[in-house]
Amino acid sequence: MQNNLFIGLMSGTSADGVDLALVDFDHLPHKLVASFYLPYPDSLKQMITSLYVSGSEEIDRSGQLDKALAMFFANAISQFLTEQSLTKDDITAIGNHGQTIRHRPNGNYAFTLQIGCSQTLACLTGIRVIGKFRDKDIALGGQGAPLVPAYHQAIFSQHKRDVCVINIGGIANITYLPTDENNKVVGFDTGPGNALLDDWYRLNHPADNQGIDLNGDWAKTGTVNHTLLTELLSDDYFSKSFPKSTGREYFHMQWLQRHIENKAMTAEDVQATLLALTAHSIANTVQQLSKNSVIILCGGGANNSHLVQLISQLCDGHDIDFTDKYGVDNESLEALVFAWLAFAYVNKHPGNLPEVTGASKSCVLGLSFTP
Incomplete structure (x- = not known):
C-alpha cells in the first residue's frame, strides 16, 4: 500500500447532496485533509425522496437511481481529486455509504437498502470501493445502525x-x-x-x-x-x-x-x-x-x-459542546466516518459495536468492489 489516503462519501436522509472527506490515516488516529460538497439538482433529489415511501414502479425507479447516484458520486470524486491535485492512484479506497431509501431492521426478514451502486462507482473512478457497510451487522441480528x-x-x-x-x-x-x-x-x-x-x-x-x-x-x-x-x-x-x-x-x-x-x-x-x-x-x-x-x-x-x-x-x-472543539469538522464528520470504516475494512478492524446495534458479535463491515 503506497499511501493511506481514503475518501469517505455520505449522502444523508435530507437528500441535499453528497459530502466527501479526504482522510490521511498515516497521521494517527487520522487527519482530515480536505472536504467537498456537491448539491443534488432538483430532479435527482426528487428521485430520491420519492422512494422514501411506497409507490408505483419502485424496482425500476430504484434501479435507475442506483446507477444515477453512482454516476453523480463519480463526478463529485473527479472534481474533488482535481481540486486536490490528486489522481485515482493516490487513493487507497473509497468508503461509500450510499443513499438510504429503506431501513427495516426488525421482523423476520430484516433489511436495509442503500443505493448508489458501489460496483459502478469503482468502475467509473478506477478506485477500489468499500460499500454495503450495514448488511453484515443486520445478518448478525443487529440493527445495522447507528455505525458512528x-x-x-x-x-x-x-x-x-x-x-x-x-x-x-x-x-x-x-x-x-x-x-x-x-x-x-x-x-x-x-x-x-x-x-x-x-x-x-x-x-x-x-x-x-x-x-x-x-x-x-x-x-x-x-x-x-x-x-x-x-x-x-x-x-x-x-x-x-x-x-x-x-x-x-x-x-x-x-x-x-x-x-x-x-x-x-x-x-x-x-x-x-x-x-x-x-x-x-x-x-x-x-x-x-x-x-x-x-x-x-x-x-x-x-x-x-x-x-x-x-x-x-x-x-x-449538562454542558453543550461542538465537534470543532475536538478538532473534528462538523460538516465533514459523517463522510469522515465512512472513510474510517473503509480504512477499518482494509485493515480488518471491526467496525460495529454489538452493544449498540444488537448484533451477536463484532465484525469487519463492508464489501469490496474493484474496478
Whole structure:
C-alpha cells in the first residue's frame, strides 16, 4: 500500500447532496485533509425522496437511481481529486455509504437498502470501493445502525464525565459514552432530526431555493402546540427500548399529516412544534442516560441556533459542546466516518459495536468492489 489516503462519501436522509472527506490515516488516529460538497439538482433529489415511501414502479425507479447516484458520486470524486491535485492512484479506497431509501431492521426478514451502486462507482473512478457497510451487522441480528458510535468512542471519549454525542441529521442519533466502566456504550436513533422540519418548511416555502429554516427563524415565529407535541411524543418509537433505529420511511410527511389533520393550527405553529419534537426527543434521551454529561452536537441541526438553544434549556445540568472543539469538522464528520470504516475494512478492524446495534458479535463491515 503506497499511501493511506481514503475518501469517505455520505449522502444523508435530507437528500441535499453528497459530502466527501479526504482522510490521511498515516497521521494517527487520522487527519482530515480536505472536504467537498456537491448539491443534488432538483430532479435527482426528487428521485430520491420519492422512494422514501411506497409507490408505483419502485424496482425500476430504484434501479435507475442506483446507477444515477453512482454516476453523480463519480463526478463529485473527479472534481474533488482535481481540486486536490490528486489522481485515482493516490487513493487507497473509497468508503461509500450510499443513499438510504429503506431501513427495516426488525421482523423476520430484516433489511436495509442503500443505493448508489458501489460496483459502478469503482468502475467509473478506477478506485477500489468499500460499500454495503450495514448488511453484515443486520445478518448478525443487529440493527445495522447507528455505525458512528465506534468512531465516536475512538475520538470523543473522556474520563471525567459522561459524553453524549448527538448527531442531528435528517434523523437524530445519540452515542452515550459512560465514564463508569460497568455501563455499556450505547447508541441509537432518537427520532426525527431535520427531516420533518425541512419537509414542512419546503412545503410552505416552495420558492425558497435554500430550502431550510435557517437558524429556526421561521419556527421562532410560531407557538408550540403542546397538545400536538404530546401526541407526537406518544408515538411507540420513542418509548421503544434500544437498540433501535429508524428513518425517513417512518417519520415522513404522511405521518405528520395524520397527526395535524382536523387541528386548527398555523403553518408556523406546526414548525415550532416540530422543532420542539426534535429537541424534546433528544433531551428526553439524554436525561434517561445521564444526569451530568458533556453533550457534543454535530450534523446539520447543530447549525440551527434556535434548536440548539432549546436543547440546552431542556438539558439543564449538562454542558453543550461542538465537534470543532475536538478538532473534528462538523460538516465533514459523517463522510469522515465512512472513510474510517473503509480504512477499518482494509485493515480488518471491526467496525460495529454489538452493544449498540444488537448484533451477536463484532465484525469487519463492508464489501469490496474493484474496478
